[in-house]
Amino acid sequence: MDSHHSYSQVKGVSTGTTILAVKFNGGVIIGSDSRASMGESYVSSKTINKLIQVHDRIFCCIAGSLADAQAVTKMAKFQLSFHSIQMESPPLVKAAASIMRELCYNNKEELQAGFITAGWDRKKGPQIYVVSLGGMLLSQPYTIGGSGSTYIYGYVDAKFKPDMSLEEATQFSTNALALAMGRDNVSGGVVHLVVITEAEVKHVVVPGNKLPKFHDE
Amino acid sequence: MLQLCLTVHTFFNLAVITFFYFSRKSASFYTSIMAVEFEGGVVIGADSRTTTGAYIANRVTDKLTPIHERIFCCRSGSAADTQAIADAVTYQLGFHSIELDEAPLVQTAASLFREMCYRYREELMAGIIVAGWDPRRGGQVYTVPVGGMMTRQPVSVGGSGSSYIYGYVDSNYRAGMSKEECLKFTAEALTLAMERDGSSGGVVRLAVVSEQGVERQVILGNQLPKFSTV
Numbered sequence: 275m276d277s278h279h280s281y282s283q284v285k286g287v288s289t290g291t292t293i294l295a296v297k298f299n300g301g302v303i304i305g306s307d308s309r310a311s312m313g314e315s316y317v318s319s320k321t322i323n324k325l326i327q328v329h330d331r332i333f334c335c336i337a338g339s340l341a342d343a344q345a346v347t348k349m350a351k352f353q354l355s356f357h358s359i360q361m362e363s364p365p366l367v368k369a370a371a372s373i374m375r376e377l378c379y380n381n382k383e384e385l386q387a388g389f390i391t392a393g394w395d396r397k398k399g400p401q402i403y404v405v406s407l408g409g410m411l412l413s414q415p416y417t418i419g420g421s422g423s424t425y426i427y428g429y430v431d432a433k434f435k436p437d438m439s440l441e442e443a444t445q446f447s448t449n450a451l452a453l454a455m456g457r458d459n460v461s462g463g464v465v466h467l468v469v470i471t472e473a474e475v476k477h478v479v480v481p482g483n484k485l486p487k488f489h490d491e
Numbered sequence: 492m493l494q495l496c497l498t499v500h501t502f503f504n505l506a507v508i509t510f511f512y513f514s515r516k517s518a519s520f521y522t523s524i525m526a527v528e529f530e531g532g533v534v535i536g537a538d539s540r541t542t543t544g545a546y547i548a549n550r551v552t553d554k555l556t557p558i559h560e561r562i563f564c565c566r567s568g569s570a571a572d573t574q575a576i577a578d579a580v581t582y583q584l585g586f587h588s589i590e591l592d593e594a595p596l597v598q599t600a601a602s603l604f605r606e607m608c609y610r611y612r613e614e615l616m617a618g619i620i621v622a623g624w625d626p627r628r629g630g631q632v633y634t635v636p637v638g639g640m641m642t643r644q645p646v647s648v649g650g651s652g653s654s655y656i657y658g659y660v661d662s663n664y665r666a667g668m669s670k671e672e673c674l675k676f677t678a679e680a681l682t683l684a685m686e687r688d689g690s691s692g693g694v695v696r697l698a699v700v701s702e703q704g705v706e707r708q709v710i711l712g713n714q715l716p717k718f719s720t721v
Contacts, residue, residue: 428656428683432718453658488661 290314290460291324292422292451293335295392295402296434297415298443301471302392302400304333305447307422307455308463310340320463329354331475332370332393333468337419338407342387346377367393371403371411379409390417394470418450422458426450440469444478452485517571518543521690523652523681524554524565526622526632527664527673528645532701533622533630534673536681537565538652539693550693555707559584561700562600562623567650568616568637576607576617597623601633601641609639618649624700648680652688656680670699674708675716682715 290311295304310319326334328351336343350373357373358365371391378385389405404412404419416434418426430450438446448465455461465480518541526535537554540547554566556577562584566573580603588595601621608617615637622632634647646664648656659680668676678695685691695710 424654426655426658427687428660428680429658429662431683431686432659432679449662450658453661456661457657489664489666490661 290422290458291337291420292418292426292454292458292461293324293337293390293420294418294423294426294430294447294450295335295390295416296438296443296447297400297402297436298438298440300400300440301394301469302402303443303447303467303469304335304390304392304402305451305465305467306335306420307451307461308466309461311460314460317462322463323466325466325468325477326351327475328370328391329358329365329393331364331395331470331472332367332391333470333475334370334374334392335390335419336387337389338387339385342385343389346374346385346387346389349377350374364395366395366397367391367401367403368395368398368413371405374405375409375411378405378407382408388419390419392470394472399472400470418454420461422454422461425457426454429453444469448480449486453488455485456488456491517569518548519569519690521652521688522554522567522650523656523684523688523691524567524620524649525653525660525677525680526565526620526647527668527677528622528630528632529668529670529673531630532624532670532699533632534670534677534697534699535563535565535620535622536677536695536697538650538681538685538691539696540691541570542690547692552693553696555696555698557581557705558600558621559588559595559623561594561625561702561705562597562621563698563700563705564600564604565620565622565649567618572615572617573619576604576615576619579607580604594625596625596627597621597631597633598628598643601635601643604633604635605639605641608635608637612637612639620647620649622700624702626702630701648684650684650691652681652684652691655687656684659683670701674699678710679716683718685715686718 293306306324308321310322312318324335326347328334353373354365374389388407392402394400404417451465467478469476524537539552541549541552556564558581584595604619618637619635624630632647633643635641681695697708699706
């Protein structure tokens with residue numbers, strides 16, 4: 275008989291986190307929880323912001339090793355601002371995602387981080403790109419990541435509708451993150467949301483006591 | 492021509508045998524199972540896939556196993572282990588019921604599962620949901636996950652596919668749903684799990700256990716609820 279092994283599925287090397295991005299009518303919402311953990315039993319930060327601004331209308335959130343992610347985003351931010359100056363116009367979201375992808379793919383042996391890049395540009399409007407661990411680049415209308423994301427696949431598959439309004443998309447993101455935080459012990463704290471549209475970038479924080487409650491709470 | 496067919500046939504047999512020899516995995520139900528209590532009974536559901544490694548050994552498995560007239564169990568984990576446990580508990584419960592001269596309680600069945608799963612926890616890999624109806628407490632769902640804990644829950648999900656639907660179940664479950672609502676809820680949740688979990692799939696088998704007895708249904712692949720796909 276095989277040795278008694280854990281029943282939960284293999285988690286890979288994800289940061290204890292839940293991140294998501296969703297496209298709505300006119301923009302994107304990118305969101306995450308706010309917990310940083312060392313191992314599974316110590317919360318090293320309750321209020322960390324995992325949403326990194328790489329340009330005026332382009333944000334990134336990270337899943338994986340925090341150190342790797344910070345190094346990559348710092349490099350990407352530099353390359354992107356350089357590119358933007360050369361082109362004399364705001365960069366495309368795809369450009370930002372491509373830079374991340376180059377870095378992830380060329381250094382795939384050393385790095386262990388995946389990214390969600392979301393933003394707005396003049397050419398294609400709101401977009402979401404996922405750069406996964408080995409350096410694959412994929413465009414999706416909504417995406418979730420991090421260890422807490424396994425628990426909400428069913429929820430987001432069922433509840434996502436294309437072309438939602440801002441209110442619906444905000445409710446959708448907040449609910450999804452709250453559900454994931456309720457089941458994943460390494461996700462928690464507050465919900466950070468960034469709403470990116472042509473006009474503005476708005477950072478919304480939903481504190482713990484304002485999170486939606488579900489039937490067993 | 493005949494010789495050619497025979498050669499191909501033998502080759503095919505050899506290939507299948509080789510495949511099984513090298514896969515060396517026992518049959519498992521890495522699965523999606525679920526049970527919900529409602530007023531007057533329980534609704535239980537499961538997918539229908541049994542895998543040996545990457546090969547689907549049975550794509551129309553019935554994982555809803557009757558333990559007694561109005562008590563069922565949903566099995567996940569090692570197929571062999573859960574079959575053996577279910578057989579043992581069926582025997583013990585049948586004996587107990589004859590001695591008592593009345594229908595056994597769902598809690599008794601759950602306790603028997605728990606006894607066995609806890610005592611042999613090192614050797615076993617079995618996650619079981621016990622659900623049924625008895626005259627004393629009505630519809631009940633007890634979960635006995637790997638390790639041998641037992642707890643009663645109004646709604647319980649299990650198996651590898653269950654991780655993906657915790658969020659959906661948490662947000663959509665309401666106390667006091669009717670039988671039809673529970674059936675729809677279970678079918679939708681299992682469909683979502685089957686869509687994301689590679690080890691779950693096939694058809695959705697449902698059963699309603701109540702005072703009136705047991706009603707079973709199967710929802711085939713093309714009749715499963717559809718969610719917005721982009």
